[in-house]
Amino acid sequence: MSKHEFLNTLQEALEGEVTQNVMNENLSYYKNYIDGEIRKGKSESMVLQQLGEPRLIAKTIIDTNSIEKNSRTYTYSNENAEEQKEESRRKGFNAAYDEQDGWDVRFGNFKINSWYGKMLIIIMLIVILCIVGQIAIAILPILFPVIVIFFLVSYFTGGRR
Numbered sequence: 001m002s003k004h005e006f007l008n009t010l011q012e013a014l015e016g017e018v019t020q021n022v023m024n025e026n027l028s029y030y031k032n033y034i035d036g037e038i039r040k041g042k043s044e045s046m047v048l049q050q051l052g053e054p055r056l057i058a059k060t061i062i063d064t065n066s067i068e069k070n071s072r073t074y075t076y077s078n079e080n081a082e083e084q085k086e087e088s089r090r091k092g093f094n095a096a097y098d099e100q101d102g103w104d105v106r107f108g109n110f111k112i113n114s115w116y117g118k119m120l121i122i123i124m125l126i127v128i129l130c131i132v133g134q135i136a137i138a139i140l141p142i143l144f145p146v147i148v149i150f151f152l153v154s155y156f157t158g159g160r161r
Contacts, residue, residue: 003034003044006054013058018065026061 001009007027014023030051037047051057095105105113112121 001045001048003031003048006034006048006051007031010054010058013055014061017058017062022061022065030057 007030010030011023011027014026018026034044034047034051037050038044093105093107095103097103103113104111105117111117
C-alpha cells in the first residue's frame with residue numbers, strides 16, 4: 001500500500017462520519033507524519049506498516065470524535081446548570097452543604113456563615129434591640145400611668161366584674 005492509497009482509504013472511511021474540519025486535520029496529520037518518517041530514513045512501506053490499517057485508524061478517529069461531541073454537550077449542559085445554580089444563588093436565601101467545606105449559607109451573594117456575616121447579624125440584632133428599647137422608653141411614660149390606674153381601679157373594686 002502506498003501513501004496515496006493509505007490517505008484515500010482513510011478519507012473514504014472518514015467521509016460522512018466526522019466533520020470536514022476533523023477529516024482535513026487528520027489527513028494532514030497523517031500525510032505530515034508519513035513524510036516526516038520518510039525524511040528520517042524509514043521506507044514508506046515500513047511507516048505504513050507501523051501505522052496499521054487506515055480503516056482501523058478511521059474507526060478510532062470516529063469513536064474519539066463522538067466522545068468529544070458528547071463531552072462538549074455535557075460540558076455545555078453542565079455550564080448551563082452552573083449558570084442556573086449561580087442565578088438562583090443570587091436570589092433570596094440559600095443553604096447548601098458540601099462535605100469538604102461544610103455549610104454555605106447565603107442571602108443573595110452575601111455569605112452569612114462567614115465572620116463578617118455573623119458580625120453583621122450581631123450588629124443588626126443590637127440595632128433592633130436599641131430601636132425596641134427606644135420605643136419602650138417613649139411609650140413607658142404613657143403606659144406606666146395607665147397601668148397604675150388599672151391596678152388602682154382593680155384594687156378598689158375588689159376585682160369584681
